[in-house]
Amino acid sequence: MAIPKVMGTEIEYGITVQGDPDFDPISSCVLLVNAYREDHAGEILWDYDQENPLADARGFQVDGEKYTPNQQENIARNKTLVNGARFYVDHAHPEYSCPEVTNIRDLVIHEKAGERVLEMARREANALLPDGTEMLIHKNNSDRKGNSYGSHENYLMDRRTSFKQIVENLMPFFVTRQVYAGAGKVGSENRGQPCVYQISQRSDFFETEVALDTMVKRPIINTRDEPHADREKYRRLHVIVGDANLSEYTIYLRSGATALVLSMIEDGAITRNLSLRDPVRSLRETSHDPTCKKELLLDDGTRMTAVQIQREYVEMALKYVDGREIDELTKDVLEKWQYVLGCLERDPMELDGQIDWVMKKALMEGFMERKSLGWDSPKVEMLDLQYHDSRPEKGLYYILERQGKAERIVTDDEIKAAILTPPDDTRAYFRGECLRRYGAAVFGVNWDSISFGVDDEPINRVLMAEPLKGTREHVEELLQRSATAADLVKNLRA
Numbered sequence: 001m002a003i004p005k006v007m008g009t010e011i012e013y014g015i016t017v018q019g020d021p022d023f024d025p026i027s028s029c030v031l032l033v034n035a036y037r038e039d040h041a042g043e044i045l046w047d048y049d050q051e052n053p054l055a056d057a058r059g060f061q062v063d064g065e066k067y068t069p070n071q072q073e074n075i076a077r078n079k080t081l082v083n084g085a086r087f088y089v090d091h092a093h094p095e096y097s098c099p100e101v102t103n104i105r106d107l108v109i110h111e112k113a114g115e116r117v118l119e120m121a122r123r124e125a126n127a128l129l130p131d132g133t134e135m136l137i138h139k140n141n142s143d144r145k146g147n148s149y150g151s152h153e154n155y156l157m158d159r160r161t162s163f164k165q166i167v168e169n170l171m172p173f174f175v176t177r178q179v180y181a182g183a184g185k186v187g188s189e190n191r192g193q194p195c196v197y198q199i200s201q202r203s204d205f206f207e208t209e210v211a212l213d214t215m216v217k218r219p220i221i222n223t224r225d226e227p228h229a230d231r232e233k234y235r236r237l238h239v240i241v242g243d244a245n246l247s248e249y250t251i252y253l254r255s256g257a258t259a260l261v262l263s264m265i266e267d268g269a270i271t272r273n274l275s276l277r278d279p280v281r282s283l284r285e286t287s288h289d290p291t292c293k294k295e296l297l298l299d300d301g302t303r304m305t306a307v308q309i310q311r312e313y314v315e316m317a318l319k320y321v322d323g324r325e326i327d328e329l330t331k332d333v334l335e336k337w338q339y340v341l342g343c344l345e346r347d348p349m350e351l352d353g354q355i356d357w358v359m360k361k362a363l364m365e366g367f368m369e370r371k372s373l374g375w376d377s378p379k380v381e382m383l384d385l386q387y388h389d390s391r392p393e394k395g396l397y398y399i400l401e402r403q404g405k406a407e408r409i410v411t412d413d414e415i416k417a418a419i420l421t422p423p424d425d426t427r428a429y430f431r432g433e434c435l436r437r438y439g440a441a442v443f444g445v446n447w448d449s450i451s452f453g454v455d456d457e458p459i460n461r462v463l464m465a466e467p468l469k470g471t472r473e474h475v476e477e478l479l480q481r482s483a484t485a486a487d488l489v490k491n492l493r494a
Contacts (some may be wrong), residue, residue: 001266001267002262002263002264002266003103003156003157003158003266004156005155005156005259005262005263006100006102006156006426006467006468007100007101007102007104007107007154007155007156007253007259008097008098008099008100008107008151008153009098009103009107009111009114009151009152009153009154010095010096010097010152010153010154010258010296010487011092011095011096011097011111011114011150011151011244012093012095012149012151012244013093013118013244014080014138014139014140014143014149014388015028015029015032015092015094015136015137015139015150016028016135016136016408017129017133017134017135018133018135018136019132019133019134019259019465020130020133020377022246023384024095025092025267026092027433028087028133028135029077029089029092029093029094029285030077030089031125031135032080032087032118032121032122032125032135032137033076033077033087033089033094033121034079035080035121035122035124035125035128036079036087036120036121036124036417037124038082038119038435039418039436039437039439040079040082040435040436040440040442042439042440042441043075044075044078044079044080044098044439044442044443044444044445045071045074045075045443045444045445046074046077046079046080046088046445046446047087047444047446047451047461048068048069048448049068050228050446050447050449051226051446052066052225052226053066053226054066054431054491055224055225055226056223056224056225057163057211057223057225058163058223066174076089077089079305080431081117082420082421082422082431082432082433082435083099083110083418083419083420083421083422083428083432084099084100084422084432085097085098085099085110085113085114085115085117087114087117087121091200091215093149094118094121096114096118098110098111098113098114098119098459099250099422099423099432100423100426100427100428100467101425101426101427101428102425102426103327103329103425104255104259104329104467105252105320105329105334105376105409105410106423107252107255108207108248108251108252108409108410109410110416110418110423111251111413112248112347112418113324113415113418113419115139115246115390116415116416116419117419118390119390120140120419121135121393122135122137122390123390128273129233131490133307136389136391136405137344137389137390138388138389138390139185139244139246139388139390140201140385140388141202141244142185142201142202144189144381144385146189147409148189148190148201148204148218148253150214151200151202151237151242151244151245152238152240152241152242153239153242154229154236154237154239155236155239155259155262156229156234156235156237156467157234157237157262157266158233158234158235159232159233159234159235159267159333160231161235161266163223163235164305165265166221166237166265167187167209167210167221167260169264169265169311170207170221170261170265171221171260171276171279171311172276172309172348173258173261173274173310174220174221174239174241174305175220175276175283175296175306175309176282176286176287176306176307176309176310177257177258177310178199178200178203178243178283178286178287179199179255179286179292179344179348180250180253180254180270180304180310180337180341180344181200181245181250181253182198182199182200182203182243182355182356182357183200183201183243183245183246183250183356183360183388184197184198184200184245184357184358184359184360184361184384185197185198185199185200185201185357185384186199186228186364186380186381187375187381188204188288189204189205190204191282192288193226196288196376197288197290197361197364197375198288198290199287199288199290199357200243200283200286200287200357201210201244202241202243203283203286203287204284204287204416205218205279206219206220206283206284207219207280208219208238208280209221209279209280210223210294211223214240217233218240220241220279220280220283221241222234222238222239222240223238224238228446228447228448228463229447229448229465229466229467229469237262239258241283242254243356243420244388245356245396246387246397247354247356247359247397247406247407247409248406248407248409249336249354249406249408249409250354250355250356251409252333252336252409253333253336253340254371255335256329256330256333256336256337257313257333257337260262260317260320260330260334261317262334262373263320264316264317264320264338266296267320270316271314271316271319272316273299274309274312274313275298275299275300276296276297276299277297277298277299277320278297280449282296282297286306290348290357290361291348292305292306292307292344292348293305294306301390307341307344310337310341311341314337314338314341317334317337318334321334321401330429340355349361350448351407352405353399353406354407356397357404359397359400360384360387363383363387363396363400364380364383364384367379367380367383369443377428394424421426424471424472424473425468425471425472426468426470426471427464427466427467427468427469427471428470429470429471429472429475430450430464430470430471430474430475431450431470433463433475433479434450435483436487437479438452438484438488441453441454441484441485441486442485443459444461447462447464448463448464449461449462450462450464452485452488452489454489457489460489462489462492478491478492
């Protein structure tokens with residue numbers, strides 16, 4: 001029986017400082033992260049001791065050294081938030097990792113809360129910059145100088161499911177889901193075949209099928225084996241092949257369909273072999289064909305379009321849920337998945353209002369028609385970038401949203417609340433509430449632990465190996481009778 005799909009996203013944002021000829025991305029990221037302030041006091045470390053990024057899901061350790069910053073650098077680069085999220089500097093990009101959630105609607109809410117946090121931090125940081133300069137943030141995946149940065153998804157899986165089985169059943173799905181999960185992009189990069197517009201921002205940057213790397217020789221399926229949970233029971237599938245989406249509808253469908261397929265894999269419900277002859281080539285071919293008519297070569301010699309392959313997954317999903325009790329969100333995902341594939345088969349432009357790459361393409365085609373421009377115009381390239389601008393008054397996605405031209409899944413009030421409130425049905429609730437209540441006494445944090453410095457005692461580390469414990473239901477009474485961190489530690493020991 002498939003386990004509940006606890007999930008989350010990690011979004012690296014593009015950053016630049018307009019008007020600064022000496023722009024340094026790392027120092028700008030540090031400024032941005034530290035410009036964002038919350039009420040809880042204390043200088044809290046990110047607990048790198050609990051991490052092992054060199055463990056490979058295929059059963060071995062990769063050679064290399066784990067990077068661990070010194071204490072001062074750690075504090076400067078990391079911020080754990082009262083909503084259970086992590087806001088930090090990842091290489092040369094600001095990154096927002098949302099708290100663990102149990103359903104796709106909450107995922108949309110908390111990923112969108114991350115967009116608000118980045119914009120609030122940007123405004124505070126700008127107040128500290130010299131006159132004539134402005135920090136700009138973009139939720140996208142490419143700087144158009146050959147560099148790509150990630151939008152990663154994480155899904156909890158049963159460790160008893162073999163990784164080989166995951167790879168075989170998931171590869172065709174990942175290659176083809178971009179037809180509804182892509183963010184859209186003008187042109188190509190990374191020695192890709194020339195094109196005027198493509199579906200995905202990331203597909204040109206993937207060069208192998210399965211590997212541990214995330215920055216060079218990027219794989220379609222990443223093998224990082226770092227569950228941030230009980231290692232004997234769980235696997236965290238770290239998905240790096242997706243785009244940074246702005247459309248709530250796209251985020252919802254992308255993550256909902258993926259979570260459902262993962263449950264099907266755990267339960268042995270993938271009954272059709274859809275293996276592709278060359279997945280990396282198929283990934284790029286799919287992205288470079290906005291008509292969604294390109295046929296991909298399967299291992300068995302047959303050919304199918306990306307939409308047809310997704311249809312196969314939908315049909316297997318419908319059989320999987322037949323006779324089972326499923327929640328309303330799963331029903332809704334199945335309906336939206338079928339609807340979107342129907343539109344893609346007829347005319348992808350029917351999805352102007354739901355799917356990012358289609359919405360962006362429609363904007364650009366309208367602009368080019370009005371201005372008598374071609375795809376090679378620098379103004380069109382700038383329009384592409386402006387779609388992802390974090391500024392509500394400038395970002396084209398946000399303008400579409402205000403005009404009612406982007407279908408919503410959640411409300412602004414829900415997003416606003418999630419900026420300061422953790423989800424109450426995962427361990428993120430305990431993490432966030434500990435920061436809010438006992439911030440000055442929190443010494444270090446990781447996804448699966450929180451450490452307290454109480455008086456002169458040794459550091460007290462509380463392990464949180466179960467993502468579905470530490471919920472409001474589990475710990476609210478404990479927190480209410482623990483006025484201080486010392487009380488909490490004492491009550492946990494009792």
